[in-house]
Amino acid sequence: MKFSSTRFGALEVSDRAILTFPSGILGFPDWSRYVILDHDTDAPFKWLHCVEESSLAFVVLDPVLFHANYRVEIPDEVLAEVKGTVADALTLAVILxxxxxxxxxxxxNLRGPLLMNPSTRLCKQMVLSDEYPTRYPIFSMPGACQPARAESQSEAIPA
Structure with a gap:
């Protein structure tokens, strides 16, 4: 698939590389198809770039890289939306x-992580409890944010 980017110019990616957010991303419900692009081959940062809107892109990062204790509960309805199970190799990313x-x-944004199912390419932005900040400094002291423990029947997975 070919698409245009205001940051990177004309790009071509495999159709298999497209991630679909059926519900969109918060604030951007009209766009659902994205691709992950390397920011720099030596950096852990990635771009989550919309293939439908040339100027829409987010810098994303694996939250475990800066918050080793970050855990989220994934409700059954979210698993159903990405057609996954807790046994699947689901991944999380957060928007920076x-x-x-x-x-x-x-x-x-630890309150709104992106859940991705690599096998189905379906994704969902989750909205977690208020105990998670939307602006967590990634260069802060480790463990500064202490999320609540899982208490429901839903499975908790590390990010």
């Missing part, structure tokens, strides 16, 4: 905010 005036103050 990088202030242009001070790029060292990067924050991560």
């Amino acid at each position: 905010t990088i202030p242009s005036e001070d790029p060292g103050r990067i924050t991560a």
